[in-house]
Amino acid sequence: MTKNKVLVYDTTLRDGTQGEQTNFSAEEKLRIAQRLDDAHFDYIEGGWPGSNPKDIRFFEMAKNIEFKNSRLTAFGSTRKPHTKPASCPNLKALIKAGTPAAAIVGKSWDLHVTEILKTDLNENLAMIADSIGYLKSMGKEVLFDAEHFFDGYKNNPRYTIRVVKTALAAGVDVIVLCDTNGGCLPHEISDIVRKISSSIPLDLVAIHTHNDGGLAVANSIAAVREGVKMIQGTINGYGERCGNADLISLIANLQLKLGKNCLPPESIRQLTNLSHFVSDVANVPPLNARPFVGRSAFAHKGGVHVSAVVKNSMAYEHIQPELVGNHRRVLVSDLSGKSNVEYKAKELGIDLAKDDAVSKKIVREVKLMEDRGFQFDAADGSLSLLIKKAIGEFVEPFALECFSVVTSRTENNPCLSQATIKISVAGEEELTAAEGNGPVNALDHALRKALTKFYPQIKEMRLVDFKVRTLEGSEGTAAGVRVLLDSTDEKELWSTIGVSENIIEASWQALVDSIEYKLSKDHLAVK
Numbered sequence: 001m002t003k004n005k006v007l008v009y010d011t012t013l014r015d016g017t018q019g020e021q022t023n024f025s026a027e028e029k030l031r032i033a034q035r036l037d038d039a040h041f042d043y044i045e046g047g048w049p050g051s052n053p054k055d056i057r058f059f060e061m062a063k064n065i066e067f068k069n070s071r072l073t074a075f076g077s078t079r080k081p082h083t084k085p086a087s088c089p090n091l092k093a094l095i096k097a098g099t100p101a102a103a104i105v106g107k108s109w110d111l112h113v114t115e116i117l118k119t120d121l122n123e124n125l126a127m128i129a130d131s132i133g134y135l136k137s138m139g140k141e142v143l144f145d146a147e148h149f150f151d152g153y154k155n156n157p158r159y160t161i162r163v164v165k166t167a168l169a170a171g172v173d174v175i176v177l178c179d180t181n182g183g184c185l186p187h188e189i190s191d192i193v194r195k196i197s198s199s200i201p202l203d204l205v206a207i208h209t210h211n212d213g214g215l216a217v218a219n220s221i222a223a224v225r226e227g228v229k230m231i232q233g234t235i236n237g238y239g240e241r242c243g244n245a246d247l248i249s250l251i252a253n254l255q256l257k258l259g260k261n262c263l264p265p266e267s268i269r270q271l272t273n274l275s276h277f278v279s280d281v282a283n284v285p286p287l288n289a290r291p292f293v294g295r296s297a298f299a300h301k302g303g304v305h306v307s308a309v310v311k312n313s314m315a316y317e318h319i320q321p322e323l324v325g326n327h328r329r330v331l332v333s334d335l336s337g338k339s340n341v342e343y344k345a346k347e348l349g350i351d352l353a354k355d356d357a358v359s360k361k362i363v364r365e366v367k368l369m370e371d372r373g374f375q376f377d378a379a380d381g382s383l384s385l386l387i388k389k390a391i392g393e394f395v396e397p398f399a400l401e402c403f404s405v406v407t408s409r410t411e412n413n414p415c416l417s418q419a420t421i422k423i424s425v426a427g428e429e430e431l432t433a434a435e436g437n438g439p440v441n442a443l444d445h446a447l448r449k450a451l452t453k454f455y456p457q458i459k460e461m462r463l464v465d466f467k468v469r470t471l472e473g474s475e476g477t478a479a480g481v482r483v484l485l486d487s488t489d490e491k492e493l494w495s496t497i498g499v500s501e502n503i504i505e506a507s508w509q510a511l512v513d514s515i516e517y518k519l520s521k522d523h524l525a526v527k
Contacts, residue, residue: 006260007230009043009143009206010036010247012278013058014075016238017047021284026058028281032235033062035277037070039267042230045073045103050093059097071141073101078131081119085134095138102135103176105145108163109152121159125166132170143174145208150179153192161199168200174230175205179219182210182242186222193226206230209245211237216245221253224260231262235278236290248275252292252324272325292324299329300340301377306330307339341366345387352391362390373471373482373499381487381494381517382510388520397519398425398451400512405439405504417442425454440466440483440507447511460489461518468503485510489518 013029016022024032029046036044046062047055062072074097079088086092094102106128107113113124128144135142144167146152152160164175179189189209193202207223207230209216220231231254237246248271254260255268262268272293279286288296298321300306308315313328321327330343341362345352352359365386366376376383388394401422409415419442420433432450436442444463452458465486483498483506494517498509 004259004261005229006224006254006262007042007206008247008251008262009045009073009230009232010041010234011045011075011208011232011244012036012234012238012247014045014047014055015240015244016234018240019238019243022238022282024281026054026061029058030061030065032278032281033067033070033072034065035274036235037067039270039274040069040263042070043073043101044070045075046097046099048075049097050076050090056093056097059099063098071101072099073103073143074099075103075105078104078106078127079134081117081123081127085130088131091131091134094135094140099140101141101143101173103143103145104131104135105147106131106163106167107148107152108146108160108178109148110156110159111152112148125162128163129166129170132167132172136171141173142171143176143206144172145176145178147178148180149177150184150188150192151181153196154188157195161196164196164200168204173204175200176208176230176232177205177223177228178208179210179216180208182212182216184209184215184219185213186215186218189219189222190226193223193228197227202227203229206232208232210239211242211244211246214242216243217250217253220245220250221258224254224258236275236284236287238278238282238284246290248293249291252319256319256323268323269325292319293326295329297321298326299377303340306343310339310343341387350387350391350393358391362387365390369499373480374497375482375484376497378484379495379497379513381496382513384494385513385516385520394516394520397455397516398423401429403443403446403508405443407439419443419446421446421450423447423450425451428454430454439504440511443504443508444511447515451515455519457522458515458518461487461514462489463514464488464493466507468506471499481506483507483510485514487514487518492521494518 013024013032017024033044033046046058049055049059059074074094076090076094079085079091107117107124110121113119113121132142132144146164149160167175205228207220207228209219224231231250233245233247233250235247237243251262252271255262275293276286288294291297298317300309300316305316330340341359342352385394401424403419403421405417405419407415407417417436417439418433422429422431430450430453432446434442434445434449436445448458463485467484469482471480471482480499480501481503485496487494496510496513496517498506500506
């Protein structure tokens, strides 16, 4: 093992899928496994072949894939009480999976042995020894997950040590210390790992933590600092209850802060991409505030902060975002100053630094509009248009003559909306109608239909999200609303905003901004 090497064991495909709303098909598991292999993860736990047909199918498909950098691992449990390993269906499924490594979970807390398994302490030790011995005789590398190890140690340290010593005597390759309930504190992890180091060689030890106390990453780091050589966790921290240790944050902290060697530098620079890839496959929206790789991880909103970051990014950033494949974002809001606006304009290729008056004008306009309910830190597309219009670099691509939207419902049919719209482009009028499953959807279809004749590029874009929020006030159903639209042309994602007391009017504002932004970035509505 190279100096400072910490092995990385991913269990997204098994432990991660035990989280609510996190599911993968066998094919999706294979895609993720190949991506993790490309990133040079040391171990990939593919699932529990003894528990369900999907995992069995995954391991069958995986037999046709060459894993160049990772050891594919199948997960299971020790034999059942008073049975023979060779006749245990679970162990036989591990053999049939055909993976070079197998991980088995066993009880290390006496409470679980006597009250959950309903067997005696010596039989539990025999179950562990027999299962490991059997898998080793079949040529497997074996990892033993000492379930509830830390709680077990706090309750009965003598028995917990007997458990791991039994596993070592049976020839296990790696002992995995599990904080299964996720309630330990970092100093407890450190103290216990330090105490057992005289009984267990830490070169053979892994740490597996859950996040029920919000400390899974911190607890894993504490174990590594004591000498543990393998970390286990999931991408994005997916997992049962509050999740597992987030490998993205854990790897970034260990490698960039503690100088450990977890993954090649090129893989570290792909951590943001990897996090988003797994989010997409899981169909779980990425968490903006996720450390290191979230969209907000290096986002600056306060004017004082932005002014400092422009001078020296270290003032408000703990690392360079590019190290993990992320990037800096400057937000503009009512908390902003000239630095925010000038930074955003520079991203658009516009230099406002030489025109103090224009910068101040834009800041003033932003603050006034945010007081009315606009939120430009969540609407980069609308902000871009505001800046371009303020400096005269944008011309309106069309003019609205009128529109109407009608929604009808019959007893046996769902609501259907119809929109009629009349626009003019360079003096030429266009009248169009379209249907949709709601008034905004119908209006969107009608507007695109009318404009496509003049701007065919609009066919490239589509709406991907529509959010409505009632603004604070006491007007009830007459209260103001804020509409946020997310749009994409598969090259870029942008957000636009509209605010009004009428939801259709607010939606119209956001729709127009969305299309104008597309035309603007394609240089079709710029002077």
